[in-house]
Amino acid sequence: MAHPPDSDLLRSFLAIAEAGSVTAAAERLGRTQSAVSMQIARLEENLGQQLFDRLPRGVALTARGAQLLPYARRVTGLIEEAATALRSRPLDGPVRIGIPQDYSETVLPGILSAFSRRYPAVEVTVRLDYSVPQLKAMAAGELDLAVVFEWKPAGTKGEILCVEPTVWVTSDRHAQHLQTPLPIAVYFSSDWCQANMIASLDRHGIPYRVAFECDTVGGFFAAVRSGLAVVALSRSTIPDGCRELTLAEGFPAVDSSSVMLHRSSRGTSPAVDALAEAIRVAFRPGAFTEVEG
Amino acid sequence: MAHPPDSDLLRSFLAIAEAGSVTAAAERLGRTQSAVSMQIARLEENLGQQLFDRLPRGVALTARGAQLLPYARRVTGLIEEAATALRSRPLDGPVRIGIPQDYSETVLPGILSAFSRRYPAVEVTVRLDYSVPQLKAMAAGELDLAVVFEWKPAGTKGEILCVEPTVWVTSDRHAQHLQTPLPIAVYFSSDWCQANMIASLDRHGIPYRVAFECDTVGGFFAAVRSGLAVVALSRSTIPDGCRELTLAEGFPAVDSSSVMLHRSSRGTSPAVDALAEAIRVAFRPGAFTEVEG
């Protein structure tokens, strides 16, 4: 049994797969074409499998090569992450962040796990709450950063992380969205339901009934997962096992909200800056959230 | 900015960290002590950080070294996994597996994701159901493999995957287990609740009331997560946000069940064998379930 292949070979493999050509990959890697060609030959021999089909113009992945691709991506990504984490100056100190409950199961775990791996000495405190009390807490000096939804586009200062529509969500396994009247879930204590959700249904002449009332997003998730009701959620917070209802099915977007990042006015620290940057990256469109143990 | 470090260096780093000594690691790696010593010096220079404290007797990880350790483990593990996946003969064909709902959120995702990465051409069909209909389906030729709970220790043939106690489970965030009478959840259509759960409570003189009835394990999860009831679950199926109730809190184990693997008598295939092996590994005690995207 041969030794396991080297990460350098995987890096070259990845470059070739992405460039579609040995020559182009070589340029990108700062090596000669012959060097890269030999590397890939070595890798293929090590694994005992042909990874590329040689075409007249460039190369193309074989089935086995496609199987290796995700591994190569993850390995090189991990090594890079490890290197930047280790090379960067260690930060420490407390950081207090407020974020909507909606993200507690989707983006938040990704942010926290990556951040705490990179800066293990930073003590992150998370506060899950709605926008208004979140900003109040920040004004009271209890938070360094706050991620909040805002429906009025301008108004406050703060940085726009992304703009997301609020959409109707149903379960993969149930068909609650086909019922008439439409069973919906609402919050006890938010007038946003009245103002936007119900207004949107009224506007489109969709009859509904309140089938579920609660005061936590967790309740919304449970309601939609169990097939009890249709719920309105920001697109990126749709939980597993559920899907967005499209316009073709007769469900318009409820509204469009901005996800905003607010920073405390009482000074900052390197740790706060770093977490703010991590949040920015996590919300950047196209950032696939990858949660790892 | 220096190049990212090489996986070979990480492998040596890992060996040293685990052996606690350069000399011992060198032996394990089949290299000389001087070679490994130079490798680690290169890695430290590459990262610009001291990774080990040199002790009179061996070496010990520094804080930065400890930070690198999980990366090194994952990188070497991934490369090894990639190599075995790529080197092994590709399998294909259908495999039909039956498994209790209980595992649909814990061990099952781990089994399926690892297996499908390794054998992407195998089409796995999963059937979630209780033991009796599962075995019926297998007898009818609808399943190749079935994982089932068995309470009578002997009786049938089949392979024991592990033996697990059924324990009472409560929520981290609620305190339903302190209520009197104890709120419990039961299945509609299983006499196991009567025979074991309730018998166990009676035996210990614990007063209870049925607070939740359903017919799916998903319902049990929802009941315990929301603080509605205490439920009895196999230890390895305890969902996030919940914890086992201990004897010290007055809750005895309900019973002990064997997790069994049954195979169809109508022949087998390499793909079935491979999945059976993957299941065996996943249930092997100490196998930490690692789910990845």
Place this chain on the structure above:
DNA sequence: CTTAATGCATCAGAAAAACGAATAGAATTT
């Protein structure tokens, strides 16, 4: 049909890296 161009594989020499054996140094044990 010939000629140029593109792109991968291969070869030989050069450069770099890794290795093994021996040695030095530090700290501990006997």
Place this chain on the structure above:
DNA sequence: AAATTCTATTCGTTTTTCTGATGCATTAAG
């Protein structure tokens, strides 16, 4: 004080890997 244990270092030597040049196959153009 001597022996032991373990790491760092040094120095030839071997092995690996890279470069630059060349060969070969296929496509595009003249």
